[in-house]
Structures are given as structure tokens and as C-alpha cells.
Amino acid sequence: MxxxxxxxxxxxxxxxxxxxxxxxxxxxxxxxxxxxxxxxxxxxxxxxxxxxxxxxxxxxxxxxxxxxxxxxxxxxxxxxxxxxxxxxxxxxxxxxxxxxxxxxxxxxxxxxxxxxxxxxxxxxxxxxxxxxxxxxxxxxxxEVPAVTIQSNVPLSDDERKVLQRMFRNYQRIEVERQLSGGYTAARLLVVRPYQPHRAEARVVVKIDTRSNILYEKRHYDAYVKDTLPPTTARLLDNPALPEDSLLGGLKYTLIQPSGSSDPIDLSSHADSLSGIELGSIIQTNIYDVYAEGWWSQRQRYRFGVWREYEHILPPALEITLSSSQYPVADHVLEPLGTWSRRNTIQVGDTVELRHFTVQKIRPEQNTLQVTAGYGPEAVNRTSKIEIIGLEGEISNYHLGDVIESLFGIVQRTREQILHAQVEQLSPPFDISADSIYGPESVGTLPNPLHHVNHLLDRRLSGYLSIIHGDLHLANILIGPAGDAWLIDFGLTREGHTLFDWATLEVSVLATVIAPRTPNGWEGVWGTIRLLKMINQNQSIAHLRNPVTDALDALRAIREIVGKNLARPNLWSEYYIALALLALRGLSWETTTSIDARRLLFLTAALAVQAADEAESSLIGSDVTRDGFGSQIDKLSAYDIDISEEDLD
Ligand SMILES: Nc1ncnc2c1ncn2[C@@H]1O[C@H](COP(=O)(O)OP(=O)(O)O)[C@@H](O)[C@H]1O
Ligand SMILES: [Mg+2]
CATH class of the missing domain: 1.10.1780.10 (Clp, N-terminal domain)
Structure with a gap:
């Protein structure tokens, strides 16, 4: 030594x-x-x-x-x-x-x-x-011998190092299989550890980048460990973080229905459930069980919509680096500024970025994402700018670095990125027009792309609580007693209570309702008509078909939302969240069918309209004076958490 x-x-x-x-x-x-x-x-x-x-x-x-x-x-x-x-x-x-x-x-x-x-x-x-x-x-x-790793799936050297570290007190382990279902790059393995004379219970090992692993652990400790009931995947031990690897690992209890050797998450299971059954799982096994620790422990707050929702949208700007440093750029941009939701920056403009933080590095694509801060908290990921065409320079950047100053040229704005995503859906309507003309049964809808900046710039009254942060069907597992278990706490945080429910609604639309919808735009419009009826609280009970059946699950979500609106009956709070979360789905090109993305796009259009209608129907009542005037603005609770080099 x-x-x-x-x-x-x-x-x-x-x-x-x-x-x-x-x-x-x-x-x-x-x-x-x-x-x-x-x-x-x-x-x-x-x-x-x-x-x-x-x-x-x-x-x-x-x-x-x-x-x-x-x-x-x-x-x-x-x-x-x-x-x-x-x-x-x-x-x-x-x-x-x-x-x-x-x-x-x-x-x-x-x-x-x-x-x-x-x-x-x-x-x-x-x-x-x-x-x-x-x-x-x-x-x-x-004296500490290496653990023998038997594996039925290929493992990289770095993954082996994580397993070595995690199971160092065992004689050997068997990696039985890998789980799929997540949308991130994390690797999920089912592992059986052995001591000399006995096998122990199987566990799930989640291997991801060190930063993701550390955040998940930290959020688990802060928001999950002491607040949630036992039907929560339990984190076992501290994370394994070998010094000489870029990866880390977490160990969770394996959750599976009794009699089955495979975990079942709700996204793969939902097909075999009726809408009423799915709705009742959401209501009884999720909301009723977890609300007390999370969504019901809430406080009123006023917030700029951008603080909670900007980060889920494409970057505000896509730029290339400029080799020449202008004495003055057309725009000097700082994190958290209003520029990210105004239409003042044009393609071809020069920009100087000051004090942005490196949030993501994608060497395969030669791109870099810079944001307000570092980490998965919503506000940290706002003011997102994508730097493209980086080639060799990319190795100069490290996660969490704060870049003092950087010059670039604007290639695309967020609106253009969203336009391109909608173009891929072969819309039969003009996507640059203000309105979308649907069939007679639905009528005209606003073009949601023309409302994004305005929505982000609004202030809302809402509730702030612990939220799961990624409450989609693949993050809900069926447990041994047929009960529902929550997993995946990497994005768990304090945030807008309705964020979770709008996320879940989008998930139900994309994974349950879209597959039951007849193909093509025509089929999608048919489902949109039903959604419009639900928004207007009309009964669809007389229209029995696979879609109306599945929509019963949405009714359960809407009932929960009704209990969590900051102003009773002022539904615009929810529809704004839903519109933005539905637009996020436009980027799920690899995982979500074209018809599902069409459905999400029109859901956003419908939600923008519904938000408007909800507010205009209340004009003249006290609600338009917009709640909690005297409440303290909770924005101060959102200090940016720049942990520059936490990971070295
Ligand atoms: N504790 C667990 N028990 C059983 N299956 C699990 C467990 N954790 C994760 N899985 C399976 O692996 C998938 C991905 O895990 P998750 O933690 O959600 O990772 P990601 O961050 O990639 O979404 C889940 O959708 C689920 O099917
Ligand atoms: Mg997940």
C-alpha cells in the first residue's frame, strides 16, 4: 500500500x-x-x-x-x-x-x-x-475472494464490476434473466445469490449510470422509505459504486404475482383487464394506499407552469457551436430566463449561453444537453438547450459542469422540433394553421403547438406534494396477492400533485386505449370524440365497444383528479398538465405506435380547448381572481441544486 x-x-x-x-x-x-x-x-x-x-x-x-x-x-x-x-x-x-x-x-x-x-x-x-x-x-x-458470476445473459465488464461489488459477501450468484419494460437505459437483472450451502431469495438489480443510481437512492431515502406502505419495492442495502466503473447498481426486492416466475407490470397486463378493473386497481390499490404518504400531504402553492412542465418538452433551442466569438450575440441567455418560452429567438440568430450546466452527454449522436442545473429535479432541467454537431469536442464536457460562456447559432426552436414530430404523423390537416378541423362530431380544435409557450408562461394555483414523477403503467407491478406495487423512484420529488395523474392518463391512452382504437386518423378521431364527451361529463355508457370499455380507467383517474384540484371544479389546472404531458409523447418514436402518437397529439389539442372552456365557464365567479392570493409563493422551495462535481 x-x-x-x-x-x-x-x-x-x-x-x-x-x-x-x-x-x-x-x-x-x-x-x-x-x-x-x-x-x-x-x-x-x-x-x-x-x-x-x-x-x-x-x-x-x-x-x-x-x-x-x-x-x-x-x-x-x-x-x-x-x-x-x-x-x-x-x-x-x-x-x-x-x-x-x-x-x-x-x-x-x-x-x-x-x-x-x-x-x-x-x-x-x-x-x-x-x-x-x-x-x-x-x-x-x-482475503476477499471474487464472487463467481454465472449468467444467462451477456454482461459487460462494468456490469460485472457492479455485481462483484454488490454481492461481495456471497460465494456465487446466478444472473437468471433480464427484465424489460423500462424506458430508460437502465439494465434490470433478476439475480439469485448463493451462500455455500443455500440459495437466497432472488433480487432485482438495477444497473445504470452512477448519477442515476445515486439520485434514485437519494430520492428513495427522502421520499419513499418512510412515507410509503409495505407494497413498495424495497431497496436493499446501499448502492454499489465501484471506483473504476462508470456504472452503479441498486438492489431491490423482486416483485411477482404468486405462482408466477415473471414480474407483471400493468402495461403488459392491462390488455387482459377491463377498463373498470384497471380503474379500480388505480383507485383502490394505488391512490387509496399511497395517497396518505404522498398526494394528500400537500400544500397550496402558486407556480409558473414552466417550473413543473418545461423539462418534459423538447429543448427550447437546438444550436450549433460557433467558432467565432461575437463581441455581442443577438441574445444573451441565462438559465431560468423568460427567453425559453417567448417567441423572440429565430433560426440563424446568434446566442451566448452563460452559466448553463451539462445535463446529458450523448457521444453517439455528438450532442450535448445543457440546462438550468444538474439532476432530475424539474426546475433543474428547465431552460434546456441541445447543442448538436459536436464531433470531437464532446470529450471536453463532463456531466454537471457549469459552462461559463458559450457561443452558438440557433438551428431550430422548440416549436419547430414539435412541428417536425407532428409531420411524422402524416397529418391530413395543416400543422402550421391555428386550428385543426376535425370531423363534425368533434369540430374545430386549437393547434396545441401554438399554445405551448403561452401555457408554460402561465401561473397556476395548485397543490405541491411528493409525487412519483414517472407514474406510468410500467412502473406499477402486480404483487403476490394481486395487489399493486410501485417501483422506479428515480424521478420522485416534490412537485405539482396533478403531474402524476396526467402522466398516468397519458400512459393509459398510449398503452391501453390506442391499441384498441381502429387504425388511422379516422379511428383516432373516433376516440377523441369519446374523450371530449368525458371532458364534458357526458355519459358514454350506451356506446359499448373496446374503447369505451377502456375509457372507464380514465374515469377513475379523473375522479382522483377531482379530489386534488386546488380550486374545486377549476379543471384547467389539470388540462394544462395533460396537454403538455401528451405533447411529450410525440417524441416516443421508438416505443410508441404512430396511431398512439396521433392520439396523444389530438389529446393535447382537446386539452387546450378544455382548459379554455373550463376557465371561460367560470368567468365572473370568484375563481377567476385566482385563489390563494396571500399564500406564500412556494418558488423559493425550488432552489437549484447544482452539484457540480458530485460524481468524481
Ligand atoms: N423490484 C422489481 N421486481 C420485479 N420487476 C421489476 C422490479 N423493478 C423493476 N422491474 C421490471 O423492470 C422494469 C424496469 O424497471 P424500472 O425500475 O422501472 O427501470 P427504468 O428506470 O428503466 O424504467 C419495470 O417496468 C419492471 O417490469
Ligand atoms: Mg420504469
Missing amino acids: PTVTLHEIESLAEQESARHHHYYIGVEHLFIALTKLENGLSNAVLESCGLEPRFIRYSIRQVIGVNEDRRYWPGFKLTPRARKIFEKVQYYAGIHNPSERDLLLAILDEGDSIPIRVMQEMGADIEYIRRTASNWSTRSKS
């Missing part, structure tokens, strides 16, 4: 402190420095105690946060506790040079510090870690 000097550790701690703009050295910075010594004793000790150094580091950073104040401060002062620790290090070292081990022991002895609390929250036994550290010898590490 290479020996590091205390001085080297101190300078790592200073770097850590500087990047949080702290300008002092506390125990937390020292401990993070220890976890950054790749082949260090601390990491070996922590790992052998079942703790993940990278995860500890991440969690400490979450606790200490970034100081907004970026002014220069000469020198780094030791906090009193850090000073005490250094005195102890000297004492332990005696006549020798102080070592990494001396520092680790001194920190472990000091008690109630942030790193200690973070590790205790992970279930660590600090006394045991201390004993392991003081007895540690260089040979200890090689």
Missing part, C-alpha cells in the same frame, strides 16, 4: 473545501479526502465493512452543501474539531510520521461529526470500523 503523507491528505481536503466555497477545513473535508485515496487504507477498511466510499463521499457532500458566497478568502482555517483531530493524530503517531491510519482513527474517535453521522445513517457500526482499521494489514484486502 503506497503511503501518503498527511500533507497530501490536507491538500485534497483543501480542494474539497474550495469547491464548496467553504474556505475552512472541517472533519467532513478530511474524511472526503480519505475516500479519494484510491488505494488507501480507509477505502479498503470501509469496503470490507460493507460501506461504499463513493457513496459516503456523495452523502457527505449532500449534507454540507455549497456555499453560495464565492468571494475569495485567503487561507484555510481549521475548525476547532479538525484542530482537535490533528492533535490526536500527532499523539497516535508518536515519534513516527503521522499516517493515513492515524487520521482515520482520530476521526472515528471524535464522535458526532458529519461523516460519522452519515455512516451511522447507513447502518454502520463505527466501533467495528475502528477495530478493523486498527488491525488492518496490507494483506487483508486480498
